[in-house]
Structure formats: structure tokens, C-alpha cells
Amino acid sequence: MADSLALITDAGVSLGVVIAGIAIMFTGWLWLDPVLSLVIVAVILVSTWGLHKDSVNLSMDAVPSDVNVSEIKKYFLSLTEVREIHALHVWAISTTENALTVHLLCETMPTNNDLLEKIEDDMHHLFSIEHSTVQIESTSGNYVCILNHDKAKI
Numbered sequence: 001m002a003d004s005l006a007l008i009t010d011a012g013v014s015l016g017v018v019i020a021g022i023a024i025m026f027t028g029w030l031w032l033d034p035v036l037s038l039v040i041v042a043v044i045l046v047s048t049w050g051l052h053k054d055s056v057n058l059s060m061d062a063v064p065s066d067v068n069v070s071e072i073k074k075y076f077l078s079l080t081e082v083r084e085i086h087a088l089h090v091w092a093i094s095t096t097e098n099a100l101t102v103h104l105l106c107e108t109m110p111t112n113n114d115l116l117e118k119i120e121d122d123m124h125h126l127f128s129i130e131h132s133t134v135q136i137e138s139t140s141g142n143y144v145c146i147l148n149h150d151k152a153k154i
Contacts, residue, residue: 009047013040054095061091064098072100072127081106081115083139087147090129099131103145109138 020036023029056062063069067090076085084105093099100123110116116134123129137145 063090064092097130100129101133103135105137107139
């Protein structure tokens with residue numbers, strides 16, 4: 001759809017240039033050329049604004065607009081093994097793929113990869129996140145992750 005719109009816009013701009021050229025030939029109104037140039041600039045700015053915005057967000061590792069971080073937090077806290085989460089980060093690694101990192105605080109350390117496999121599968125199917133990195137921390141012991149700002153003494 002976007003490609004069709006771009007082709008239609010390009011054809012419209014080209015048609016406008018031809019019409020302006022014919023009008024200048026018959027009327028001698030040379031001011032049509034700079035006015036048409038400004039109109040073309042405006043069309044280009046409007047049609048590329050979304051791409052520019054996406055490029056800036058991508059370069060700043062911003063959360064993609066189609067990702068709901070609140071829902072991701074709810075998901076992690078709904079897992080029976082998880083007591084708390086911190087250091088949750090979601091960003092786009094390309095225009096089509098998203099990534100996530102998170103630290104999960106669990107009462108007991110998993111003895112296998114079942115939890116990680118479930119999370120990876122759910123991130124893909126529920127949130128369109130293709131790359132997830134999960135750090136699991138235990139509530140037992142005295143280790144406190146420096147990224148857990150609620151518990152760490154910085």
C-alpha cells in the first residue's frame with residue numbers, strides 16, 4: 001500500500017511539473033517555477049515525515065510505537081515463578097525486528113530452560129519481539145543487582 005501511495009505521489013508531482021511547464025510557456029509566469037518547487041518540497045516533507053521519525057527513534061533505541069511496555073510488564077509479573085522485574089528495555093534493532101532485555105527476580109532458580117523457552121515463544125507471538133535476553137536472579141542469598149534501583153544501594 002505504501003509503495004502504491006509513493007508511486008501515485010511521484011506521478012502527481014511529475015504531472016504538476018509538466019502542467020507548470022506548459023503554463024509557463026503559454027503565460028510567461030516565471031514565478032510558477034519557484035512556487036511549484038516549494039509545493040514539491042512540502043509534499044516530500046509530508047510524505048517522508050514518518051520515515052524520518054522512525055529513523056530518529058531507531059537511532060536513539062526508543063521503544064517502538066507498536067510495543068506496549070505496560071503489557072509486557074504485566075506478562076512477566078503474571079508468571080508464577082517471577083516475583084519482581086527490573087531493567088526492562090525494549091528497542092528496535094531494525095525496521096522489522098524488536099529486541100528486549102529484562103531481569104527477573106525469582107524465588108528459586110529454574111533447573112532447566114522451560115521458563116526461558118516459554119518467555120521467548122511468548123515474546124515472539126504476543127509482542128512481536130524477535131530477540132529477547134532474560135537474566136534470572138534469585139531472591140535467596142544477598143546478591144542485589146546494581147540495576148535493581150528499588151533494592152540496590154548506589
